[in-house]
Amino acid sequence: MEKKTIKLNNGETYAYVELGSGKEALILIHGNFSSSLHYSPLFERLPKDLHVLAPDMRGFGDSSYHNRIKSLKDLADDIKSFMDVKGLKKANIAGWSLGGGVALEFAAAYPQMVKKLILINSASHKGYPVFKKDEKGQMKVGEIYSSPEELGTDPIQVVPLLMAQKNQDFNTMSYVFGLTVYTVNKPSADEMKLWMNESLKQKNLIDADWALANFNMSNQHNFYNGGTNNIHQIKCPILHTWGKKDITVPEYMVLENVKALQEQSKLVVYENCGHSPLTDVPDQLTKDILEFIKE
Numbered sequence: 001m002e003k004k005t006i007k008l009n010n011g012e013t014y015a016y017v018e019l020g021s022g023k024e025a026l027i028l029i030h031g032n033f034s035s036s037l038h039y040s041p042l043f044e045r046l047p048k049d050l051h052v053l054a055p056d057m058r059g060f061g062d063s064s065y066h067n068r069i070k071s072l073k074d075l076a077d078d079i080k081s082f083m084d085v086k087g088l089k090k091a092n093i094a095g096w097s098l099g100g101g102v103a104l105e106f107a108a109a110y111p112q113m114v115k116k117l118i119l120i121n122s123a124s125h126k127g128y129p130v131f132k133k134d135e136k137g138q139m140k141v142g143e144i145y146s147s148p149e150e151l152g153t154d155p156i157q158v159v160p161l162l163m164a165q166k167n168q169d170f171n172t173m174s175y176v177f178g179l180t181v182y183t184v185n186k187p188s189a190d191e192m193k194l195w196m197n198e199s200l201k202q203k204n205l206i207d208a209d210w211a212l213a214n215f216n217m218s219n220q221h222n223f224y225n226g227g228t229n230n231i232h233q234i235k236c237p238i239l240h241t242w243g244k245k246d247i248t249v250p251e252y253m254v255l256e257n258v259k260a261l262q263e264q265s266k267l268v269v270y271e272n273c274g275h276s277p278l279t280d281v282p283d284q285l286t287k288d289i290l291e292f293i294k295e
Contacts, residue, residue: 001037003062008081015062016055016082020048024293025088028054029079031097032208033161033177035061035198038096040191041282047290053091055082057102059204069207072098072215076105083113092293094118097249097275098208101125101215104257108217108233117238118289121246121275124253125231125260127215127222130157144223148210158209168200180248183274191279218260231260238265239292243273243280266292 003015017036026046028039036054046052057075059065069075079102083091092115095103100122107114130151132143137156145151152158164172173196178186187195202208216227238261242254258265268288273280 001040001043003036003056005062006082006085008078008085010067010078010081012058012066012078013064014055014058014078014082016053017043018054019043019052020046020050022049022051024049025051025053025091026289026293027079027083027088027091027093028052029093029095029099029102030054030057030060031095031099032212033173033199033202033205034096034195035201037061037198038195039278040194041278042286042289045282045286050290050293053082053086053088055079057099059202059207061198061201065203069204069211071105071211072101073105073109074211075102076109079106080110080113089113090115092116092118094120094289095122096120096278098123098128098212100257101128101212104217104231104234105215107236108230111233111235114234114236116293117234117236118292119238119240119254119257120277120285121242121249122240122254122257123212123215123249124256125215125217126220126227126253126256127224128212128253129223130154130209130213131223142223144213145210148206151210151213152206158206162205165200165202165205170196170200173199181275182279183247184243184245184272184280187279234261234264236264237292237295239288240265240267241270241277241285241288242267243270243275243277245272245274248275 056063100119131139217231218227219229277285
């Protein structure tokens with residue numbers, strides 16, 4: 001799949017996939033440790049009369065990383081710049097995992113630019129805190145890191161992936177994804193090669209984890225901060241998906257999003273699905289997205 005490149009207004013260069021054409025636009029925002037190409041199961045299934053754009057976010061894939069991100073809002077602002085440069089005034093926005101958090105920030109900051117929001121196994125709007133670990137590697141709930149640099153020393157959630165990316169260690173990256181993401185259907189050898197090599201390109205792992213830990217659109221403290229309470233600025237209809245075998249994003253996180261945005265929300269739960277509906281139930285996910293867009 002060939003990527004295009006475009007210069008954003010902030011000087012960053014975005015790599016992105018663009019497919020189809022038509023008045024209806026769908027922007028696909030990937031998750032952590034990934035890139036636009038992790039959406040390839042949808043690329044193969046979405047109709048050609050839908051204008052699909054899937055960027056590599058700043059610091060991921062083949063996009064630049066000139067300026068460090070401090071929050072998911074920074075990544076959301078990049079999406080705004082991307083739409084501006086592409087001349088898109090309004091689009092359907094989909095986000096997977098961390099990308100769901102970016103989509104939420106975007107929809108709150110730029111509600112006039114969002115037609116409908118699709119959250120695919122999304123992180124909670126209250127964030128995804130990373131806690132310190134004891135000598136046995138168990139979480140010390142409530143004990144937080146004081147800086148991105150300190151968080152970068154986390155021996156369980158950060159260091160193994162950081163070292164894998166530094167050393168271009170395909171086997172370790174594949175092993176971690178097998179334990180946490182591809183827990184139901186396994187990708188083919190070609191898919192695994194493509195996706196893991198994309199994951200190894202990430203340049204912002206510590207900053208992305210720090211942004212996710214500090215992500216909080218609620219009015220409740222999430223251990224890292226008290227929240228911005230901007231979740232209710234989202235006005236569009238929202239489709240939430242979750243897989244019952246997802247061990248990366250627990251059910252309560254998705255339900256927190258549904259509850260906060262209850263009047264606008266529709267929840268779809270997939271029985272035999274883990275953290276990646278893209279590989280576990282791609283046909284059903286595509287069908288649900290298209291039906292939701294057309295409603």
